[in-house]
Amino acid sequence: MHVSETLSIDVLEAARRRIAYVFAHFDNVVVAFSGGKDSGVLLNLAIEHVERHEPARRIGVFHLDYEAQYSATTDYVDATYQDLAGRVENLRCCVPVKVPTCTSMYQTFWRPWEEEKRNLWVRDLPPYHLSAADFPFITPEMSDYEFQERFSLWHHQKTGAGRTCILIGLRAEESLDRWRTIVSDRNIHKFQGRPWTTKVYENVYNAYPIYDWAVEDIWRANGRFGWRYNSLYDLFHQAGVPLHAMRVASPFISAAKASLSLYRAIDPQIWGRLVSRVNGVNFMAIYGDTKAVGWREVEKPAHMTWKDYAMFLLDTLPPETAEGFRQKLATSIKFWREKGGVLTNETMDDLRRAGIHFEVGGPTNYKTDKLPVRMEYADDVESNEFRLIPTWKRLAITILKNDHAGKYMGFAPTKAEMARRAEIIEKYRGL
Structure with a gap:
């Protein structure tokens, strides 16, 4: 230990x-x-x-x-x-x-x-x-x-x-x-x-x-005291999954997509039932670790900009799903125009090298020394903090990931979700 x-x-x-x-x-x-x-x-x-x-x-x-x-x-x-x-x-x-x-x-x-x-x-x-x-x-x-x-x-x-x-x-x-x-x-x-x-x-x-x-420390404790543990980890080890990447979680969440295909090898009987249980499982098992769902380096059609590609993807979605992404896009555009997101000096340098115009605001109430940056959506920016920058490429990746909550774009739970949670807490507070 x-x-x-x-x-x-x-x-x-x-x-x-x-x-x-x-x-x-x-x-x-x-x-x-x-x-x-x-x-x-x-x-x-x-x-x-x-x-x-x-x-x-x-x-x-x-x-x-x-x-x-x-x-x-x-x-x-x-x-x-x-x-x-x-x-x-x-x-x-x-x-x-x-x-x-x-x-x-x-x-x-x-x-x-x-x-x-x-x-x-x-x-x-x-x-x-x-x-x-x-x-x-x-x-x-x-x-x-x-x-x-x-x-x-x-x-x-x-x-x-x-x-x-x-x-x-x-x-x-x-x-x-x-x-x-x-x-x-x-x-x-x-x-x-x-x-x-x-x-x-x-x-x-x-x-x-x-x-x-x-x-x-977890595995030292199990070995030292002889505690029973989930034998799935032994199967993960045999399948070559790195120690820090072994997760026991719902197979359908974003973090598990890339390893969903392991079900076919590790637990084929359960796998056969998963395919008919939740829509899209087989596709995600095949392509979950590829650029097809935004997991690896994503490419767009050569004749399109990232904005064109993102809009194309939105047009291919079911109306209700597309509307959810459009609402998040509108919220994000408004945020970056009016309030701005905090970025490091290094990321601002990346924006300058890309020739992108932006405005830097003063200190904020955020618990950080970073300063808020106001800008319009860019098509793409090469940066180590790519996920923090408002780009059409980031939106396209979010759509490809089926990230309905917009976590890849930095979204927290919506006001409606938070309000409903607050209502539940308040309703039962006095019980």
Whole structure:
């Protein structure tokens, strides 16, 4: 185990101390268990604490079952719940919430365990599970992310707890967004100022005890203590997938597109069912790691500009899908004309070399020393920060990726999505 950058102890001891702190200050503790390597290690650490220090304590184990996943993941989750039967609260949820998919121009989301499509289910329901009938707060428009967040409040109220903590196996090493979740200095949203916690609702917090672990630490812990883990990782290793690229996630999200074809080799029976379950899966498995869907260097027809190509792509989309992209384009154009996005001096130099006119504004309220740049959409710009620059090529790549949310263009959730989330929180705040 490597030594924590902020502590003089290794990350294993640091995690154990954080978990002990959670158990000392929260009467209701739930582990979010995805079936991946990180959540598996965190669950084992939590069980270790209970067995050593509070054997009478009963924790919850929350698993959102996505129906369509590798058989090895299902086997691992099944075996874990079987081993812990009677010792933990089984919170395995099989609910038809909206889950994003980037495999199709026609389908922006799908629903696991959708009753109307039972004949297409990838597998049968597990013997014990919680269904939509157990959660009165579920709505037809609720996403998987919203369900997971709302679940914590539901369980807090159901148990009558004074304080509830959801332990999450998030590691800052894995992405910038995860790093920001941990290092935010807004202590008003932390429990007693602990940087590895985040307030979700009143008296309901998320905690990330292994946030400073490296992926190597995860595997050292599994080897050292002989903990069971998802055998899918062994298959990934045999397939040549790099250690830092091994992910157990929904096969239809953007991050999984490039490796979707592995299903055919690793889990052919499940693969055959995936093809008919969600639109566009077979195409994405064939072309998901190619320029055809914007994953590698994208080319346009020689007689077209990138603007021409982007407009051509929009004209080929279903009307509703195209309108979603057009709305995001209009929002982006307005933003870059009136407010501007913050760019580094190096990126501004790239704009100058490309002969692109832009205006630089003064300091902003953003937590950065970068200055805002106002400009019109450019056709293409060679830059290491290409994704941060408003170009028609970036729009074309976004369309090719079926990135309906516009993440490649830097879009966060829309105001409507955020407003709906705020309404849900406010509705249940006093319950």
